[in-house]
Amino acid sequence: xxxxxxxxxxxxxxxxxxxxxxxWADILEIQSLIPSPRQETPTMRLSQMFFVTLREAPAEAAIxxxxxxxxxxYIRRIGxxxxxxxxxxxxxxxxxxxxxxxxxxxxxxxxxxxPQLQPAELWQESGRWDTYTKAEGIMFAFRDRQDREVAxxxxxxxxxxxxxxxxxxxxxxxxxxxxxxxxxxxxxxxxRFGLMRSREFIMKDGYSFHVDAASLKQTYAxxxxxxxxxxxRCGLEYRAVEADSGAIGGSGSQEFMVLAEIGEDEVLYTxxxxxxxxxxxxxxxxxxxxxxxxxxxxQRPTPNTPTxxxxxxxxxxxxxxxxxxxxxxxxxxxxxxxxxxxxxxxDQDVNDVKLQNELTKLAPEFDAATVLALTxxxxxxxxxxxxxxxxxxxxxxxxxxxxxxxxEDIHPQFLRxxxxxxxxxxxxxxxxxxxGEHVFxxxxxxxxxxxQRVVDVRTAMVGDRAVHDxxxxxxxxxxxxxxxxxxxxxxxxxxxxxxxxxxxxxxLPLSMGCYGVGVSRxxxxxxxxxxxxxxxxxxxxxxxxxxxxxxxxxxxxAAIAAAETLYRDLNQAGIETLLDDxxxxxxxxxxxxxxxxxxxxxVTGRSLKQGKVELVxxxxxxxxEVSLDAxxxxxxxxxxxxxxxxxSAAE
Ligand code: ATP
Ligand code: MG
Numbered sequence: 109x110x111x112x113x114x115x116x117x118x119x120x121x122x123x124x125x126x127x128x129x130x131x132w133a134d135i136l137e138i139q140s141l142i143p144s145p146r147q148e149t150p151t152m153r154l155s156q157m158f159f160v161t162l163r164e165a166p167a168e169a170a171i172x173x174x175x176x177x178x179x180x181x182y183i184r185r186i187g188x189x190x191x192x193x194x195x196x197x198x199x200x201x202x203x204x205x206x207x208x209x210x211x212x213x214x215x216x217x218x219x220x221x222x223p224q225l226q227p228a229e230l231w232q233e234s235g236r237w238d239t240y241t242k243a244e245g246i247m248f249a250f251r252d253r254q255d256r257e258v259a260x261x262x263x264x265x266x267x268x269x270x271x272x273x274x275x276x277x278x279x280x281x282x283x284x285x286x287x288x289x290x291x292x293x294x295x296x297x298x299x300r301f302g303l304m305r306s307r308e309f310i311m312k313d314g315y316s317f318h319v320d321a322a323s324l325k326q327t328y329a330x331x332x333x334x335x336x337x338x339x340x341r342c343g344l345e346y347r348a349v350e351a352d353s354g355a356i357g358g359s360g361s362q363e364f365m366v367l368a369e370i371g372e373d374e375v376l377y378t379x380x381x382x383x384x385x386x387x388x389x390x391x392x393x394x395x396x397x398x399x400x401x402x403x404x405x406x407q408r409p410t411p412n413t414p415t416x417x418x419x420x421x422x423x424x425x426x427x428x429x430x431x432x433x434x435x436x437x438x439x440x441x442x443x444x445x446x447x448x449x450x451x452x453x454x455d456q457d458v459n460d461v462k463l464q465n466e467l468t469k470l471a472p473e474f475d476a477a478t479v480l481a482l483t484x485x486x487x488x489x490x491x492x493x494x495x496x497x498x499x500x501x502x503x504x505x506x507x508x509x510x511x512x513x514x515x516e517d518i519h520p521q522f523l524r525x526x527x528x529x530x531x532x533x534x535x536x537x538x539x540x541x542x543x544g545e546h547v548f549x550x551x552x553x554x555x556x557x558x559x560q561r562v563v564d565v566r567t568a569m570v571g572d573r574a575v576h577d578x579x580x581x582x583x584x585x586x587x588x589x590x591x592x593x594x595x596x597x598x599x600x601x602x603x604x605x606x607x608x609x610x611x612x613x614x615x616l617p618l619s620m621g622c623y624g625v626g627v628s629r630x631x632x633x634x635x636x637x638x639x640x641x642x643x644x645x646x647x648x649x650x651x652x653x654x655x656x657x658x659x660x661x662x663x664x665x666a667a668i669a670a671a672e673t674l675y676r677d678l679n680q681a682g683i684e685t686l687l688d689d690x691x692x693x694x695x696x697x698x699x700x701x702x703x704x705x706x707x708x709x710x711v712t713g714r715s716l717k718q719g720k721v722e723l724v725x726x727x728x729x730x731x732x733e734v735s736l737d738a739x740x741x742x743x744x745x746x747x748x749x750x751x752x753x754x755x756s757a758a759e
Contacts (some may be wrong), residue, residue, distance in 0.1 A: 117535055158195050161700050171370045171373045173635035174302035176644050182703045189299025189307030199652035200631050201310060205289050207341045208312045208625055211334040217285040222267050228257035230266035234603045235477055238441050243480035245292045260293035265600050265622060268315040272618055273606035279319050282608060283327060287314030289627060310627040318619040319610065324595055331593045331623045335364055340758035341649025344634060345548055347587065348386035349375050352461050361594040365587025366633040375587045376568055378580035388461040392572035392582055397428035397453065400535035402549035410546045414501020416454045419546065423537060430454030431530055431538035433503045437466050437485040437663040440476035445493065446519040447512060450565060451505045453529035459567040466563045493518050502539040502546065506556055508675055526559030527566050590630045596620040644705030645727050648750035655703050655708040655743055656686040660694035667712040670736065674710060677740045710744050
């Protein structure tokens with residue numbers, strides 16, 4: 109490398125080991141200039157490749173896509189939530205990454221590579237160190253030999269904001285959007301399903317900076333389009349849904365869900381296509397309550413009725429006539445424990461994500477910034493703060509504060525929240541604050557003070573009416589989250605002091621967005637959606653290879669010669685083609701080709717004598733005889749056709 113060339117590598121910011129877009133482009137360019145030691149096509153002969161398939165699914169696999177990726181030799185488990193991407197998988201991941209890259213580049217975003225090793229100070233500046241190391245505990249954090257705290261990047265808002273703070277001065281530099289594709293580390297509490305929820309996984313993450321919310325919204329809309337194109341091009345059936353922003357923060361956010369039965373997320377949507385949301389975020393109209401059968405107020409014994417169902421049976425009422433009170437323990441980042449009493453109509457459930465968000469909003473009242481933990485305290489946990497046993501199952505919303513033994517880190521009063529569903533309740537039944545007793549026919553403003561803090565913490569449910577059109581009834585589907593885009597606003601720039609100067613010379617915080625795609629999760633989600641009883645059915649655009657030439661009998665010299673020619677011609681025509689030249693029975697080879705999921709199989713079998721080969725399409729299993737002279741053109745046309753269809757569908 110010449111000196112001027114080396115100098116071009118110094119597009120590296122002082123104090124930050126970021127590989128900037130310019131330097132990264134150089135590295136890629138120079139890599140491609142280094143002549144490969146062997147000029148011929150890389151070997152795609154199964155007899156010489158790393159190719160190990162298993163007959164049986166390993167016991168660790170609980171879902172089809174995980175079992176298939178293990179059986180077909182795509183991945184190997186190295187430890188809990190840690191996988192090796194074997195050569196076939198790596199080809200798929202590179203193809204998915206390339207589609208992602210093309211769509212990102214087309215929006216004007218620039219690729220870079222940020223460090224995975226991140227200093228704690230950045231996370232302390234943003235205020236997320238405790239949330240990520242203690243509350244969620246999802247970040248791998250440790251001390252280095254100089255006793256400095258560092259962490260492995262679960263996400264990169266802090267790193268990128270530090271760069272923006274250094275490098276962005278003026279509105280003239282905006283908007284700016286950088287992205288990267290790299291391994292992320294998250295100490296998931298329950299890693300499972302292979303690449304779906306692993307502890308080291310590949311993500312594309314992008315971060316954009318703007319002068320204001322309007323400019324951010326524009327890029328957010330561009331990302332929405334780019335993401336739809338990516339997923340369409342990968343051949344996925346997906347749905348864009350309104351989402352909770354979680355610990356990442358900010359205002360609006362949207363997730364992209366691949367619909368699949370095993371999905372960990374529940375999506376609620378209306379048949380008119382106007383509304384879909386993650387259940388964590390979804391809103392709806394609750395069903396109308398049934399009229400209460402209790403016409404006058406009384407307190408009476410109700411033995412063995414600690415649950416809504418048992419009370420309904422005992423008292424002969426509907427759940428909607430009962431005021432349910434649920435006790436939570438919230439721990440704020442200051443260490444303060446606050447006991448939260450949530451009232452909600454008996455036929456409804458509290459949504460923990462919505463509750464956590466409401467508590468975060470209330471954090472400043474407790475001189476705190478965020479909620480570290482939210483739990484339903486069991487008997488053991490209650491001992492820490494309760495002066496005497498609580499009448500669990502018989503609690504009313506006015507439970508006396510003297511149940512709490514206050515201390516420096518225990519708030520002396522219950523924080524009483526009421527879900528919107530309780531406001532209109534009349535003549536309701538609820539606990540009597542005495543074990544084994546309830547009150548009936550109670551009313552707000554009579555036996556109970558009207559709720560002071562009314563919030564929406566209700567879980568929307570399938571069968572509810574939609575807010576935008578009550579004639580639309582919510583339906584439910586399971587989804588795998590493959591992408592998530594956020595409008596972060598100024599949360600990070602304000603915390604970390606990342607500002608710019610506008611045209612009038614005023615210094616303002618940068619507006620920010622962030623956009624993630626789970627590249628490795630997406631690859632497995634595709635398998636979850638595209639497989640049959642025999643194996644994987646890759647969409648052509650991300651299949652590790654397009655075609656496989658199978659020689660059923662390797663003692664047949666003519667069959668080998670024809671296969672070798674086809675293998676060479678197909679590859680030369682740009683069709684990525686494998687050659688199954690292994691000394692195996694034909695049945696084994698066909699089974700393997702189906703399992704691995706190569707879109708087109710070409711067999712040099714008996715019909716070779718008539719100048720023909722068998723062409724089998726993996727997705728449909730349709731087999732036909734095609735003349736030896738025509739097969740390369742035929743496969744090329746089909747491969748290109750399949751990729752083009754996906755591209756134009758994305759247009
Ligand atoms: P989840 O709710 O599934 O835990 P998340 O909301 O925490 O995911 P984001 O921070 O939005 O994830 O990350 C962006 C993308 O990275 C997700 O949409 C998902 O596709 C992927 N992803 C997140 N966690 C994992 C994981 N443990 N394994 C594989 N992919 C993941
Ligand atoms: Mg997410």
